[in-house]
Amino acid sequence: MKKFLPKDWINSAAWIDQENANIDEYVKRHGDSVDFDLHEKLTFWREKGYVAFEQVVPHDLIDALAGDIEYLRKHYRDFELYAELRGVIKPIGEFSEEELGLDGVKFNSIQTVSLAAARLSLVKEVSSFLGHVFQSPACALQSLTFYKGSQQSIHVDYPYVRCQTQLAKLAASWIPLEDIQPEAGPLVYYPGSHKTEISDFFDWGDGSILFESDSKRQPHELSVYLAERMKNAGIEPEVFCPKKGDVFIWHGNLSHEGSKILNEELTRRSYVTHFTSLDAYPPEHKHPSAKNGSGAVVENGGYCFDYPWLKQTNKLPSWTI
Template identity: 55%
Template sequence: MAVIGKNEWMASRPWIDQDDPDFKRFLDKHSEACDFDLEQKLKDWKRDGIVIFENVVDPQLIDAFFGDIDYLRKHHLDFDLLAEFKAKQGHVRDFSAAELESDGVKFNSIHTISYAAAKLSLTRELMQFLSAVFDDAPCATQSLTFYKGSQQPIHIDYPYVRTQTKLAHLAASWIPLEDISPDSGPLAYYPGSHQVEVSDFFDWGDGSILLEADSVKDPGQFAEYLYARMREMKVEPRVFLPRKGDALIWHGNLAHEGTAIRNQALTRMSYVTHYTSLGAYPQAFLKPGAPEQGVICAENGGYIFEYSWQDQLQQLPSIALRR
């Protein structure tokens, strides 16, 4: 097992996660470009590991995204995309029409073929904020769609999402695609758990802080560790009940979970994007000539690139927004 330990995490932290971050320097550099109180948002991020933006996502863009999904379900044989249904993963062309119509299906990295999804990932306020956090251009590395609440136990992203070359250069956005009901299994997060003195580092085996194929610990044990750690540190979860048009960004080391679904008839439609900085974007993901070439969408200071293994991707109808 190649061991990646806590020293690698600590050495790769962005400026704001340092022990004595120079807020003035970054406020002077980024504040004028922002449509919000950057100083307050950065302080919220430093304290809680999350920031919330209300009514910043264009509802017409969400509607265009739904149009793409409907089209994808009806023409899935024409597209190159990974999906997941009941723990079964594969290409959309390998799923049945009934499976793809289910509200339990998840589409992975749909932002590479849906321009509407790409634009959601690069929402202006999210990019302005992450540009300040990373002091670099934010880049989407993957995206996930959810129709139902995940009910996923408590976890932290970076042991699983770790293709970035600077391990701690990781954040995620969570965009509700509808108003979220408290009975639908909403997202919950543990404010302040991103601080290493709160979460500490879980040992997957031999001091590794990442889940590997040969790790001696499993995600269930990771969840048990985090629940115990939150109790020990007296950190209580907060349930996120946003409205369509809101957005949340969380730190790559923030503990979060999907709560129990109390009404199985309800959906919890949402769209998640993981980001790293341009300087930490995995080179193996880039096509030759990037970032000048191989760009799907570049807006508001952020980037979405074609993956190096993709070629001549068929695009969903929202590509018309590009013209």
């Protein structure tokens, strides 16, 4: 098995993460292609590792995904999908109906069966902005749905989301499916922590920077490491309590976590997508029919490819609307 080292991250960094990145020159050439302040967003991304857009996500798409999720809970045996409950990931058909009704269930890569989810992944501002970050069209790698706050300890994404052919070509979007309350365990992030001079590279064993099945260290050790790095850098966490219609986009090396749920009655329904660039999308994840213009949802310059290993053709209700 190939071992991934710090150089694999550094050598695959997006242009904007490189020392000689010239945002002024880039915007002169590309700034007219968007209807937001590209210079402001790229500069903020370079310094802070995230950007947010307010009220750009269509509410009807959000409601359609919520409807798809409820349909999936009732008809889950009709779909070839994975779900996660309390850290256990397995085919959705192996869960009981009672388990899938619990608060902590996550549905993985629902964009493969929900048109609403695929279109939410490819919201115009997300696809457009990440297309400029990557200098290549944005492609959804995978997605997760959340019903309540994750309360997940501090972490970064790339040790776990790493099938892209260029390791550092990684980002994520977080879309609330409702207004998020401070007591619901909202998302917490650490501004500027995406810079490798702050985070450095956690050694999972023998110099590897990725979490493997045979890694000598475990995820909780990464959390301890990152917490210490944040403390040493003097970076204070910030809390994200968005409104329905907002979207938050973060760098693949931005430290973030799920805060403690203070009111168990509150939900934190949300939808997360992890992205890479078209030139780094793993070929084995691209359906052969994509060459003929099918086998993918293409919208706003971004792509959601069908996975070639999925055999079922059943789709959730948003495909027929």
